[in-house]
Amino acid sequence: MQKIEADVLDSNANQKGILLESGTNEFEIVEFNIGDVYYGINVAKVREVITRVPVTAMPSAHSYVDGLFTLRGRAMPLVNLARAINAQGSDDPKNIIVTEINNYNIGFLVDSVSRIHRISWKNMEPSPEVGNNSVIVGVIKMTDKIVLLLDFEKIIAEINSEINQKLSTFDKADSSLQSLRKTKHIVIAEDSKMLRDLLVDTLHQSGYEFVRDFNTGKAAYEYLTSLKNATGSIEDHLTLIISDIEMPQMDGHRMLKLVREDDVLNKTPVILFSSLINEEMRLKGDRLGATAQISKPEIGQLINLMDDIIFTNK
Numbered sequence: 001m002q003k004i005e006a007d008v009l010d011s012n013a014n015q016k017g018i019l020l021e022s023g024t025n026e027f028e029i030v031e032f033n034i035g036d037v038y039y040g041i042n043v044a045k046v047r048e049v050i051t052r053v054p055v056t057a058m059p060s061a062h063s064y065v066d067g068l069f070t071l072r073g074r075a076m077p078l079v080n081l082a083r084a085i086n087a088q089g090s091d092d093p094k095n096i097i098v099t100e101i102n103n104y105n106i107g108f109l110v111d112s113v114s115r116i117h118r119i120s121w122k123n124m125e126p127s128p129e130v131g132n133n134s135v136i137v138g139v140i141k142m143t144d145k146i147v148l149l150l151d152f153e154k155i156i157a158e159i160n161s162e163i164n165q166k167l168s169t170f171d172k173a174d175s176s177l178q179s180l181r182k183t184k185h186i187v188i189a190e191d192s193k194m195l196r197d198l199l200v201d202t203l204h205q206s207g208y209e210f211v212r213d214f215n216t217g218k219a220a221y222e223y224l225t226s227l228k229n230a231t232g233s234i235e236d237h238l239t240l241i242i243s244d245i246e247m248p249q250m251d252g253h254r255m256l257k258l259v260r261e262d263d264v265l266n267k268t269p270v271i272l273f274s275s276l277i278n279e280e281m282r283l284k285g286d287r288l289g290a291t292a293q294i295s296k297p298e299i300g301q302l303i304n305l306m307d308d309i310i311f312t313n314k
Contacts, residue, residue: 025120025121025122025250025253025254026118026119026120027044027118027119027121027246027251028043028044028116028117028118029043029119029140029149030043030046030049030113030115030116031114031115031116031117031147032095032110032113032114033111033112033114034081034082034085034087034089034093034110034111035082035087035089035090035111038145038147038148039110039147039148039149039150040147040148040149040150041097041108041149041152042149042276043116044246044278045099045100045101045152045276046097046099047099047100047105048098049095049096049098049113050071050096050098051094051095051096052093052094052095052109053069053071053096054069055067055068055069056069058077062158062159064079064080064084064155064158064159065078065079065080066078066079071098071107074105076098076105076106076107077159078106078107078108078109079107079108079109079159080093080109081108081109081110082109082110084135084155084158085135085150085155089110089111090111093109093110093112094110094111094112094113095109095110095111095112095113096109097110097113099152101152101153101156102156102275102295102297103295104156104160106156106159108152117140117142117147119140121217121248121249121250122249122250123140124138124139124140124149124248124249125139125140125141126139126191126215126216126249127139135151135155136148136149136151137149137150137151137191137248138191149248151192151193151194153194153296153297154192154194157194157297170205170300170303170304171300171303173206173207173307177307178207180207180311181206181207181208181209181307182208182209183210184208184210184310185210185212185237185239185240186203186208186211186212186240186242186306187211187212187213187214187223187224187240187241187242188200188203188211188212188213188214188220188241189213189214189215189216189217189219189220189243189244189247189252189255190214190215190242190243190244190273191215191244191247191248192244193215195296196213196215198299199213199242199273199299200213202303203303206303208303216249216250217247217250217251217252218249218250218255219249220241220243220255224241224259224265224268225262225265228264228265234264234268238265238268239268239269239310240269240270240271240309240310241268241270242270242271242273242302242306243270243272243273243274244273244274245277245285246274246275246276252272252274253272253284253288256270256272256285256289256290257288257289259289260288269291269292269309270290270291271293271294271305271306271309272285272290272292272293273293273294273295273296274293274295275295275296275297277294277295281293291309292305292309
């Protein structure tokens with residue numbers, strides 16, 4: 001294994017402050033492979049990369065899970081990523097990518113990890129629609145290869161039933177609140193088809209009927225700017241924006257920055273709803289003007305927060 005976990009990831013951590021200050025439409029990925037195919041995961045989701053370690057089998061575990069491994073005294077599930085995405089991997093995978101996603105620590109077994117790339121979101125294309133069960137959220141075209149960005153949230157949700165429950169559970173509102181919700185116009189930017197569909201369905205069930213959803217920040221922002229030409233005030237057509245951070249073409253932070261710089265859109269509440277919400281990301285979101293920030297998968301908390309912002313002007 002190339003030594004990536006200590007020197008490269010530490011170097012990346014030192015550089016995050018630069019991105020925090022500049023507000024660029026950039027991100028960094030850890031590149032890895034399964035068989036002959038190259039994949040990527042956002043560095044912000046990666047705690048470290050380690051050489052494969054012994055695993056203890058778990059009775060009745062999900063078919064994607066090889067078992068438990070221990071890292072500095074903490075036991076974590078290990079997902080065989082080749083099996084999870086139905087890919088042909090090596091008989092002897094070398095590395096474990098240790099992640100923290102949606103406040104959940106989990107390892108992913110991969111053939112090998114190679115390096116870190118800094119990439120503009122503009123250079124990542126949304127995944128072509130190749131089926132409802134696709135786990136690819138983006139395609140990065142490099143000079144000598146294509147790197148596929150995986151929907152790790154979808155994989156984790158399939159394994160962890162508690163996360164699945166949090167993605168669709170919300171408090172029942174009384175009829176008067178539901179009637180108020182029906183009059184509001186919500187825009188969603190979320191690249192994961194699974195999460196986007198769940199979010200739209202749950203909002204509809206809660207009473208928020210007018211929901212427009214987009215799979216990139218760019219598409220959402222283009223729609224938002226088109227509303228400025230509609231008859232009446234912007235508030236007649238737009239109540240609140242919910243945005244992921246990690247998205248192809250334009251990330252949520254960039255979209256938020258553009259919204260806050262727009263003379264017509266700048267008063268619109270924006271909630272960042274992302275698995276990347278941590279202390280550093282929260283600071284960046286605050287500096288860019290986020291109305292609120294909440295970590296996936298707490299859709300129930302998200303809906304309560306929406307009500308607070310819309311109906312009590314918090």
